[in-house]
Each structure stands twice: as structure tokens, then as C-alpha cells.
Amino acid sequence: MTKSYLSEENFATLHKAIDAYKDTQGPLMPVLHEAQHIFGAIPIEVQKVISERLNVPLAEIYGVVTFYSQFTLEPTGEFLISVCLGTACYVRGSQQIIEKVTELIGVDVGKTSTDGKFSLQATRCIGACGLAPVMTVNDDVYGRLTVAEVPGIVKKYQETH
Amino acid sequence: MEYYRAHVLVCGGTGCSSSGSATIEEMFKTALAEKGLDKEVQVVRTGCFGLCEAGPICIVYPEGSFYSHVKKEDVDRIVNEHLLKGRIVHDLLYVDKLEAHSDIETSITNVTFYKKQKRVVLKNCGVINPEKIEEYIAFDGYQALGKVLTQMTPEDVVNEVKKSGLRGRGGGGFPTGMKWEFAMKSQGDIKYVACNADEGDPGAFMDRSVLEGDPHAIIEAMAIAAYATGARKGYVYIRAEYPIAVKRLGIAIAQAKEYGLLGTDIFGTGFDFDVEIRLGAGAFVCGEETALIASIEGERGMPRPKPPFPAQKGIFGKPTVINNVETYSVIPQIILKGADWFRSFGTEKSPGTKVFALGGKINNTGLVEIPMGTTLREVIYDIGGGIPNGHEFKAVQTGGPSGGCLTKDHLDTPIDFDTLTALGSMMGSGGMIVVDDTNCMVDFARFFLDFTVDESCGKCVPCREGTKRMLEILEKITSGKGTLEDIDKLESLAHSVKDSALCGLGQTAPNPVLSTLRYFRDEYIAHVTDKKCPAGMCKDLLSVVILDGCIGCTACARVCPVGAISGEVKKQHVIDQTKCIKCGACIPKCPKQVIVKQ
Numbered sequence: 001m002t003k004s005y006l007s008e009e010n011f012a013t014l015h016k017a018i019d020a021y022k023d024t025q026g027p028l029m030p031v032l033h034e035a036q037h038i039f040g041a042i043p044i045e046v047q048k049v050i051s052e053r054l055n056v057p058l059a060e061i062y063g064v065v066t067f068y069s070q071f072t073l074e075p076t077g078e079f080l081i082s083v084c085l086g087t088a089c090y091v092r093g094s095q096q097i098i099e100k101v102t103e104l105i106g107v108d109v110g111k112t113s114t115d116g117k118f119s120l121q122a123t124r125c126i127g128a129c130g131l132a133p134v135m136t137v138n139d140d141v142y143g144r145l146t147v148a149e150v151p152g153i154v155k156k157y158q159e160t161h
Numbered sequence: 162m163e164y165y166r167a168h169v170l171v172c173g174g175t176g177c178s179s180s181g182s183a184t185i186e187e188m189f190k191t192a193l194a195e196k197g198l199d200k201e202v203q204v205v206r207t208g209c210f211g212l213c214e215a216g217p218i219c220i221v222y223p224e225g226s227f228y229s230h231v232k233k234e235d236v237d238r239i240v241n242e243h244l245l246k247g248r249i250v251h252d253l254l255y256v257d258k259l260e261a262h263s264d265i266e267t268s269i270t271n272v273t274f275y276k277k278q279k280r281v282v283l284k285n286c287g288v289i290n291p292e293k294i295e296e297y298i299a300f301d302g303y304q305a306l307g308k309v310l311t312q313m314t315p316e317d318v319v320n321e322v323k324k325s326g327l328r329g330r331g332g333g334g335f336p337t338g339m340k341w342e343f344a345m346k347s348q349g350d351i352k353y354v355a356c357n358a359d360e361g362d363p364g365a366f367m368d369r370s371v372l373e374g375d376p377h378a379i380i381e382a383m384a385i386a387a388y389a390t391g392a393r394k395g396y397v398y399i400r401a402e403y404p405i406a407v408k409r410l411g412i413a414i415a416q417a418k419e420y421g422l423l424g425t426d427i428f429g430t431g432f433d434f435d436v437e438i439r440l441g442a443g444a445f446v447c448g449e450e451t452a453l454i455a456s457i458e459g460e461r462g463m464p465r466p467k468p469p470f471p472a473q474k475g476i477f478g479k480p481t482v483i484n485n486v487e488t489y490s491v492i493p494q495i496i497l498k499g500a501d502w503f504r505s506f507g508t509e510k511s512p513g514t515k516v517f518a519l520g521g522k523i524n525n526t527g528l529v530e531i532p533m534g535t536t537l538r539e540v541i542y543d544i545g546g547g548i549p550n551g552h553e554f555k556a557v558q559t560g561g562p563s564g565g566c567l568t569k570d571h572l573d574t575p576i577d578f579d580t581l582t583a584l585g586s587m588m589g590s591g592g593m594i595v596v597d598d599t600n601c602m603v604d605f606a607r608f609f610l611d612f613t614v615d616e617s618c619g620k621c622v623p624c625r626e627g628t629k630r631m632l633e634i635l636e637k638i639t640s641g642k643g644t645l646e647d648i649d650k651l652e653s654l655a656h657s658v659k660d661s662a663l664c665g666l667g668q669t670a671p672n673p674v675l676s677t678l679r680y681f682r683d684e685y686i687a688h689v690t691d692k693k694c695p696a697g698m699c700k701d702l703l704s705v706v707i708l709d710g711c712i713g714c715t716a717c718a719r720v721c722p723v724g725a726i727s728g729e730v731k732k733q734h735v736i737d738q739t740k741c742i743k744c745g746a747c748i749p750k751c752p753k754q755v756i757v758k759q
């Protein structure tokens with residue numbers, strides 16, 4: 001995959017973000033959130049820059065990035081499908097939902113399709129337990145889902161370019 | 162000041178937002194403007210009303226008409242009929258499943274779901290617009306902070322909180338007043354207060370609702386805690402998964418600063434206090450207070466051994482008070498109305514109310530707030546409306562992955578910190594997941610272990626290795642390869658992990674296993690000796706069979722992908738279990754519905 005997201009423009013934005021947090025106590029987490037937002041991921045190239053500018057060892061940064069599930073080393077696909085496997089959703093059958101999605105898009109949980117279109121993840125509770133089972137595609141939320149509804153939803157994004 | 166004759170309250174919580182309440186709100190505004198009513202009727206986006214199942218929810222005041230499941234096409238009718246002509250649209254009102262529907266049920270105050278509740282924590286949720294500080298102030302907001310700063314010493318504040326008997330709502334139930342006292346007495350020129358809003362229990366969302374519906378209450382309470390303990394700076398550590406809550410809290414902090422309720426010289430008393438938001442990044446363990454501290458400092462969120470407790474050595478090594486969102490939310494009211502008022506709810510050892518997130522197999526999913534000491538039966542049947550689709554109640558899990566389950570036998574147990582602990586569960590943060598007879602308890606335990614294995618930080622061996630091995634045994638059992646010896650091994654391993662793990666996550670991770678073993682051992686035994694899953698959930702243990710009553714239409718045989726079904730036309734068919742792959746394709750094809758998984 002090309003690394004077009006590592007553009008000079010993005011790095012310039014990152015530098016600004018680092019400057020903004022430089023004087024904050026414990027700046028690493030906020031800076032990593034910014035980096036994840038700017039690049040869509042925190043690959044080693046980005047970690048190196050943060051390490052130099054914040055004067056934090058690269059190993060430590062790598063440790064933190066890989067510890068938290070919201071930081072990723074590679075960008076996710078164009079559409080991030082998250083199926084909630086929180087307790088409330090699970091007892092209402094979200095496991096079957098996620099299996100159906102896997103079958104439809106051919107992507108395993110935690111992976112991205114080779115064309116970069118879909119990523120699939122199992123998430124733990126987005127707090128919409130009243131609507132269980134819940135699935136989100138980027139910012140769209142689908143609640144009270146049944147397995148039968150899944151193909152229609154997936155199709156909508158497959159046809160979006 | 163502008164005066165409105167009616168208000169339309171639209172729920173803007175995560176539940177209703179996911180059901181499309183933002184569109185409904187916009188449509189109300191447009192429709193009212195078209196009719197020229199926008200100067201007479203105000204549309205307000207509020208926090209959560211609690212009954213998420215009925216979303217999107219709109220309430221029209223002054224009547225208090227409770228419109229549920231509001232659809233786009235309903236908006237015009239409500240505007241034309243109710244708001245223009247004053248005629249309540251009866252067929253769009255919430256139908257109370259628990260009581261025969263009558264005309265009296267037009268007001269929200271008559272809905273059974275709310276009748277047994279006592280809203281203290283959620284007092285302002287679904288009432289005020291959380292993005293306007295003026296509305297919070299109009300409901301006595303920031304008066305408690307004023308009282309504390311002008312009339313009370315830090316010792317008075319700590320004593321009042323101690324007297325109230327308030328216990329930490331994050332799960333442990335540690336007395337809040339004592340925590341504050343430790344921090345007050347700790348030596349140090351710099352101290353911190355922190356709010357734990359890292360609500361990681363999957364299936365719990367009360368903290369989110371408070372932050373979304375009443376964010377100023379948390380800011381005010383943190384300022385009070387800061388005054389009492391001598392801190393000048395506060396951190397709110399909140400899950401990044403809660404974007405609406407993060408946004409509203411940010412707005413609230415900015416407004417409080419603008420009004421001089423945060424910043425320097427608050428109320429002209431020389432007291433300085435500021436709050437900063439820190440985002441979590443998706444690690445359940447960060448809800449543990451020492452892990453939360455590590456995360457704020459910019460490290461991996463790994464717990465540290467206690468002592469030293471955060472009250473002595475917390476954020477950046479300074480004395481720190483950490484409380485949960487719900488704990489903070491009642492502080493201003495305790496200060497204003499007094500400890501005795503707070504003690505008038507709940508039980509002797511667990512005063513006050515508790516918010517629970519009701520979810521799973523229950524009719525009224527949503528948030529409920531009840532006095533401590535209410536029985537499970539009242540929560541599940543009177544408020545929750547019982548189990549849907551005619552199924553039978555089997556168990557309720559409290560405390561999420563750290564808690565345990567309670568069964569039919571415990572329905573009349575009053576809920577408080579101590580009774581739950583005595584039964585092998587725990588209060589936890591307040592998730593309450595109901596399961597029915599179609600849920601397998603072994604699989605349920607496996608589900609929670611799968612979660613803790615994922616979320617274990619890996620620092621201590623008992624948790625890192627122990628939970629993994631427990632999960633392996635559970636997977637062995639649910640796939641039908643378990644033995645009776647495995648059950649014993651599982652139980653002894655669970656006790657070892659409980660006794661030796663470093664932090665709360667590891668120490669409580671075995672609870673779901675131990676409590677299901679305690680109350681549902683027969684299900685474990687059925688899995689290993691009979692190789693059957695009584696609830697019909699564990700796939701590997703099911704077989705698809707054709708019962709008597711087959712008319713021999715051959716529809717099932719034709720759809721079977723592996724040719725496992727045989728039989729003559731117009732005669733009983735049978736499934737060859739050695740060939741069957743349990744795909745279930747035949748089940749919906751049977752016109753007589755005699756093919757079942759069992």
C-alpha cells in the first residue's frame with residue numbers, strides 16, 4: 001500500500017499540534033490522539049517525529065501506541081464497520097451479525113480488505129445498549145439490527161465510491 | 162426575556178441520536194418556523210430520558226405528553242395538531258406495556274417506567290439543555306459551590322460528605338468522604354482532583370448519560386472536591402468512544418470559564434480551579450484508578466500496586482482524589498440539601514440512589530435510577546417490564562465483567578453494595594444485563610473471559626496467564642470437549658487468580674466464572690457429560706433434527722447443501738447427523754415447522 005497519508009502537509013499539521021501541547025504536563029496521549037486523527041494511523045515514521053519533538057524514547061511511544069486499541073499502526077479502510085460485542089448486544093445476538101458481515105465483505109475481524117475499502121472491528125460497547133444489537137459504519141449507527149438487514153446495509157457502502 | 166408557551170424536548174442522548182433524533186429536532190424547528198410558531202414554542206435538545214428502547218423520544222410541555230418512537234412523518238402531525246390546535250396526538254403517545262392504556266397516560270409522570278424511580282443523579286437529564294449553563298443555573302446550579310466557598314471550611318465539606326454516607330459509585334463502594342479526608346490531610350503544595358469517566362463495562366452507560374445530560378454538575382462537584390482537598394486543577398478522564406459527552410463537557414467547561422465559575426478567584430473568594438479533559442484510547446483497564454493515572458501521565462495504562470494510594474501519591478506523584486462521574490453528580494445536592502436528605506433514600510449502609518443501565522433480554526431497555534434497597538423484582542418486572550417474547554427470566558448480571566449473576570432465587574433481594582457482594586456479584590458501575598432461557602450461562606462466562614483476556618494489560622502473571630487459561634477451558638467446554646476434571650480445574654484456577662492478581666481487573670475477572678459455577682453448575686455438567694447445551698446456544702453441541710409431524714414435502718432435503726436429509730416423498734424424513742453441518746438452512750423451509758435445533 002502506498003503511504004500517501006504521510007504527506008508533508010500532514011506532518012506540518014502534526015508539528016503544530018505538538019507545539020500546542022508542548023507545555024502541557026503529560027503531553028503524549030493528547031498528541032497521539034491528534035496524530036491518529038491527522039494521519040488515520042500512527043506508523044513508525046510519525047512516532048519518530050513525536051519522539052524527537054517531545055523528547056520521549058521511541059520505544060516508549062511504540063509501547064503506548066500498541067497498548068491502546070484506538071491507536072493503530074496502519075490506516076483503516078474507507079469504511080470502518082464496527083459491530084458492538086458489548087454484553088447487551090452480545091446477548092441480543094451481535095455475534096451472528098458480525099459473522100454475517102465477515103461473510104459478506106470477506107474480511108476477518110481486525111483486518112482491512114485488500115482494496116482498502118472495508119475494515120471490520122469488534123467494538124466493546126458504544127453505550128447505545130438500548131438499541132442492541134448495534135453496528136456502526138463510520139459515523140452511521142444502525143440499531144435493533146437483525147441478520148436479515150445486514151446485506152442491505154453492506155451493499156449500500158459497497159456501491160458508494 | 163423571551164417567553165415560550167410550550168416546549169418540545171427532544172432527547173439528544175447517544176441512544177436517541179442513533180435512532181435519528183437530530184433529524185427530528187431539525188424537522189420540528191423547520192415545521193414550527195413555517196407555521197410561525199417559532200417565537201411561541203421552543204425546541205430543546207436535552208440529555209437522556211432513560212427509556213432508550215422507545216427512542217427517539219420527544220416530550221411536549223406544559224402537558225408532559227410523551228411521544229415515543231417518533232418518526233419523520235409524525236413531526237408535522239404533532240406540530241399541526243398538538244402545538245397549533247392544542248390537541249394531543251393520542252395514537253403517537255408512548256404505550257405503557259405495563260398498564261392498560263388510558264387517556265390518563267398522556268403525561269410522562271404517569272408512565273410506569275418512571276413511577277418507581279427516584280431521580281437524584283438524573284435530576285436534570287432530559288430536563289435541561291446541557292449546552293446552556295443558564296439552564297443549569299436556573300435549576301440551582303453552582304449554588305452549592307457558592308455555599309462551599311463562602312460559608313464552609315474544607316473540613317465542613319469533608320464532614321458533610323462523610324455524614325451523607327456516600328459510597329463510590331464506580332464499583333468498589335469505598336466511602337467518598339474518607340477518600341476526601343485522606344487527600345485533604347496529605348501533605349503537598351500541588352494536589353489534583355480527577356473524574357473517572359472511563360466507563361468501560363460493556364453494557365453500562367449511566368456515566369455517559371450524566372455527562373451528556375448534566376455536564377455542569379460534574380464540573381461543580383469537582384470544584385467542590387478541589388476546595389475540600391486543596392487541589393487547584395482537575396482532570397476528567399473520559400472514553401474517546403463517547404463523542405457527544407466529550408463535546409458537551411467541553412462546551413460546559415468553556416461556559417463555566419466565561420462565567421467565572423472556573424478559573425481564578427472564583428466567586429471573589431481567591432479560590433482558583435481549572436479542569437482539563439483527557440481522552441482515553443480504548444483500554445478497559447484504565448478505569449482502574451492507578452492505571453488511569455498512568456494514562457494521564459502519558460504511559461501505558463498499567464495499574465500500580467497500592468499503597469501508596471492516589472490520595473497520597475496520584476497524578477504526577479501528587480495527592481489526588483479520584484471519583485466516578487455518578488459519585489460526583491450527587492455532591493452539589495448533598496451540599497445544598499444536606500447529608501440527612503441524602504440519607505433519606507436507600508439503606509443504612511448504602512444511602513442514596515443508584516443508576517442502573519438495564520439491557521439485554523428486557524422490554525424497557527434504558528437507564529433507571531432507584532433508591533438502594535429496591536428489589537431486583539421491582540427493577541426487572543415493575544420498571545423493566547419483564548422479559549420479551551414470552552421467554553423466562555434466567556439470570557441478571559450485575560457489575561459487568563467484574564461481577565456475577567443473580568438468579569430467580571434472588572429476585573426479592575434488596576439491591577445494595579453489601580447484599581450483592583455477599584451473593585458473589587458486585588454493584589460495579591451499574592450495568593444490569595438480563596438473560597433469558599435461550600442464553601447459555603457457560604457461553605456467558607466465556608464471553609466475559611474473552612473480554613478480560615482482551616483487556617488484560619499483561620503486567621501481572623495471574624491475570625495475563627490465568628484468564629487466558631480459564632478462557633481455554635471454557636472454550637473446551639462450550640465446544641463439547643470438556644471433562645468433569647476441567648470444571649474443577651477451572652474453579653481452582655479462578656480462585657487463584659482472584660487471590661493473586663495485582664489490580665481490580667484481575668481480582669474480579671474470575672467472578673463471572675465463579676458465580677455461574679455457583680448457580681448454574683448443572684449447565685456446565687450438561688455440557689461435559691451429556692454433551693448438550695440446555696439453552697441451545699453452543700453451536701458445536703447442537704444437532705438439527707426433524708420431529709414427528711413431517712409431511713414428506715422434501716423441501717428440506719432439496720435445500721440441504723450436504724445431502725444429509727433423506728426420506729421418501731410423503732413420509733417422515735431424517736437427518737444423518739454424521740453428515741449434517743448444522744447450517745440450519747432446512748429450518749425455515751419446513752412448512753410444518755418441525756425441524757429444530759436441540
